[in-house]
Amino acid sequence: MKLHNFNSGPSILPQQVLEQASQAIFNFNNTGLSILEIGHRTKWFVDVLEEAKQLVKEILQLNNDYEILFLQGGATTQFMQIPLNLLDANETAAYCDNGIWGSKAIKEASVFGNANIVTSSKDKGYTYINKNFAIPTNSKYLHITSNNTVEGTQWFNFPTTTVPIVVDMSSDIFSRPLNYNQFSLIYAGAQKNMGAAGVTLVIVKKEILGKVSRKISPILDYKTHIEAASLLNTPPVFAIYVALLTLRWIKQEGGLQEMEKRSLQKSELLYNTIDSLPLFNCPINKEDRSRMNAVFFIEDEKLQNNFLEQCTTNGMIGVKGYRTVGGIRVSMYNALAYESVVAFTNLMKNFANKNG
Numbered sequence: 001m002k003l004h005n006f007n008s009g010p011s012i013l014p015q016q017v018l019e020q021a022s023q024a025i026f027n028f029n030n031t032g033l034s035i036l037e038i039g040h041r042t043k044w045f046v047d048v049l050e051e052a053k054q055l056v057k058e059i060l061q062l063n064n065d066y067e068i069l070f071l072q073g074g075a076t077t078q079f080m081q082i083p084l085n086l087l088d089a090n091e092t093a094a095y096c097d098n099g100i101w102g103s104k105a106i107k108e109a110s111v112f113g114n115a116n117i118v119t120s121s122k123d124k125g126y127t128y129i130n131k132n133f134a135i136p137t138n139s140k141y142l143h144i145t146s147n148n149t150v151e152g153t154q155w156f157n158f159p160t161t162t163v164p165i166v167v168d169m170s171s172d173i174f175s176r177p178l179n180y181n182q183f184s185l186i187y188a189g190a191q192k193n194m195g196a197a198g199v200t201l202v203i204v205k206k207e208i209l210g211k212v213s214r215k216i217s218p219i220l221d222y223k224t225h226i227e228a229a230s231l232l233n234t235p236p237v238f239a240i241y242v243a244l245l246t247l248r249w250i251k252q253e254g255g256l257q258e259m260e261k262r263s264l265q266k267s268e269l270l271y272n273t274i275d276s277l278p279l280f281n282c283p284i285n286k287e288d289r290s291r292m293n294a295v296f297f298i299e300d301e302k303l304q305n306n307f308l309e310q311c312t313t314n315g316m317i318g319v320k321g322y323r324t325v326g327g328i329r330v331s332m333y334n335a336l337a338y339e340s341v342v343a344f345t346n347l348m349k350n351f352a353n354k355n356g
């Protein structure tokens with residue numbers, strides 16, 4: 001049976017990346033050694049790192065104000081590392097509370113300074129993105145989660161502000177063209193659109209660093225990582241290599257324009273199907289619906305469980321909603337083929353015909 005991988009992360013990767021990565025486990029670049037066996041300070045790996053950084057800059061069209069870092073600890077560590085590096089104890093940062101991941105970032109920020117929630121969609125179960133809210137100009141930075149992986153909302157217009165914008169793009173990085181130079185810090189765990197778990201991409205504008213009075217432990221200081229060119233200690237060599245392969249794939253396929261075109265085709269097919277079948281209900285405000293993660297429900301819980309069982313029987317992997325949200329979640333990252341969404345929507349239609 002053909003499997004359709006709708007996992008929310010770690011998630012589907014391009015077949016070509018999997019093949020090249022497995023090849024490199026046995027023989028990396030015809031060196032006769034495995035990628036798992038080479039030193040991180042060898043020219044071989046330094047070249048991997050440099051090409052990966054270059055591709056990040058090229059694909060996102062970043063100007064020279066940015067440093068590219070490959071760090072460890074997941075996006076969750078960034079929830080802490082960002083305020084540690086940017087927010088003094090007597091200062092305030094503005095946070096958008098649009099979902100579970102953003103609220104975790106808020107908790108971490110409050111450990112280091114003041115986290116001011118400037119907008120929250122918690123009142124309606126995080127089903128929308130509020131676009132009209134004030135950002136106090138004395139905020140040290142504004143934190144946004146560009147795609148709410150769990151709730152299924154996404155930002156399509158970012159605020160225009162003089163306050164530096166920090167954005168968690170863990171679940172929609174490399175999925176669409178944007179002016180990435182409008183952000184002062186972008187971070188993303190790799191395990192969705194960028195490769196394997198184990199590495200976190202951090203893109204930071206140099207000018208925002210070095211402005212807090214506290215001492216920062218070198219391993220958590222962005223500046224030390226910049227000086228060491230992401231080689232402060234042993235980096236996750238294999239995960240960075242898989243990220244490089246995925247970045248090459250994105251470029252080869254046509255870059256962000258092409259990724260966006262595909263994600264529009266996939267998400268439109270899915271949302272149109274949901275809206276055409278009364279059995280399924282997507283509570284997310286239409287204009288805020290995520291192109292990466294669609295979250296929807298069948299009201300009758302028994303019927304919903306029945307549908308989820310049918311998904312398993314038919315090879316639809318990873319479509320059970322997040323544990324605190326429930327329902328159905330279909331993730332449509334870059335590597336997911338349109339045909340998988342066709343197969344899924346056919347299953348939805350058949351199920352609705354029998355049970356609607």
Ligand code: PMP
Binds near residue numbers: 009074076101147149
């Ligand atoms: N932010 C977002 C938007 C996420 O989707 C996730 C994980 N799914 C995280 C942060 C946490 O990432 P990690 O598990 O890499 O710490």
